[in-house]
Amino acid sequence: MSVTPLDAATSTRSPGRMAWIRLRRDRTALASGAVSALLIAVALAAPLIGAACGIDPQDDFKDDLDRFGMPYGIAGGVTGEHWFGLEPGQGRDLFIQMVYGMRTSLGIAFAAALLTTAVGVLLGIVAGYLGGWVDAVLNWITDVTLALPFLIFTLAVIRPLELHFYGPREAVPGWFRVVVLISLFTAFGWTTTARLVRGQVLSLREREFVEAARASGARLARILLRELLPNLGAPILVAFSLSIPAYITGEAALSFLGIGMLEPTPDFGRTIYRSLNYLQTDPAYVLFPGVTIFALVLAFNLFGDALRDALDPKSLR
Numbered sequence: 001m002s003v004t005p006l007d008a009a010t011s012t013r014s015p016g017r018m019a020w021i022r023l024r025r026d027r028t029a030l031a032s033g034a035v036s037a038l039l040i041a042v043a044l045a046a047p048l049i050g051a052a053c054g055i056d057p058q059d060d061f062k063d064d065l066d067r068f069g070m071p072y073g074i075a076g077g078v079t080g081e082h083w084f085g086l087e088p089g090q091g092r093d094l095f096i097q098m099v100y101g102m103r104t105s106l107g108i109a110f111a112a113a114l115l116t117t118a119v120g121v122l123l124g125i126v127a128g129y130l131g132g133w134v135d136a137v138l139n140w141i142t143d144v145t146l147a148l149p150f151l152i153f154t155l156a157v158i159r160p161l162e163l164h165f166y167g168p169r170e171a172v173p174g175w176f177r178v179v180v181l182i183s184l185f186t187a188f189g190w191t192t193t194a195r196l197v198r199g200q201v202l203s204l205r206e207r208e209f210v211e212a213a214r215a216s217g218a219r220l221a222r223i224l225l226r227e228l229l230p231n232l233g234a235p236i237l238v239a240f241s242l243s244i245p246a247y248i249t250g251e252a253a254l255s256f257l258g259i260g261m262l263e264p265t266p267d268f269g270r271t272i273y274r275s276l277n278y279l280q281t282d283p284a285y286v287l288f289p290g291v292t293i294f295a296l297v298l299a300f301n302l303f304g305d306a307l308r309d310a311l312d313p314k315s316l317r
Contacts, residue, residue: 120193128201
């Protein structure tokens, strides 16, 4: 059977190169990746955007509100100065609130995703390679973690933690809630990555290169980090990319319920919760933050799905 030049060229390409080619050919991946990169850039440049507009997240423009606290003008006070209008009652610029809220959500989501992935990979690779009682104990811990109700546990833990470090009349700093939320996401979110990595390691630990490393007297750390870990890049990357939108929506949901970020930190969930009281009188107030977080989560989800397809060696796209 003859081999065509195209087949020969394809066979010499590395898996990473093939994945990149498949990703570039996917229009959904390019569009969602561009939108995701743009939104990340906006979040990182939030202070610069605020300085360029001359508006701070806590600046209020109550002179632009009527005696009922509603913004003058159309669509909640949309003008050349206030692109998304003003918050009813508070008079804060909604566009700047969304820009800083995006920084809050993405900062928590990326930090939680990094820690979740690191913990999941570590426990999954150890359980899969060592097996035996280590695997049994880690599987039991995973099952217990999956059985715990995240929302109820969060409701029960956040306020006692605050009272432990701060008095009932003391203001809780924003960084404390950030640390607590990231810790809770990490404590509950590592299980999916651990199960995925464990399954991959079970199929890799009997391969020739692992047997050769074991026969040569390589230490456990070398086998795990130098032999197994480089072959787990694709599933780890996919798990990381798909966990980011999950944590974005999770953080917004907790803030919507009042157990997420607190004032004065800008946040999507809290803004959407407040906007529900103005659905009839100022629908733009719920429209702008709702569309923003929808676009943010959709872009990351679509890119994560496209990345999973590109890294799949059986993909035909």
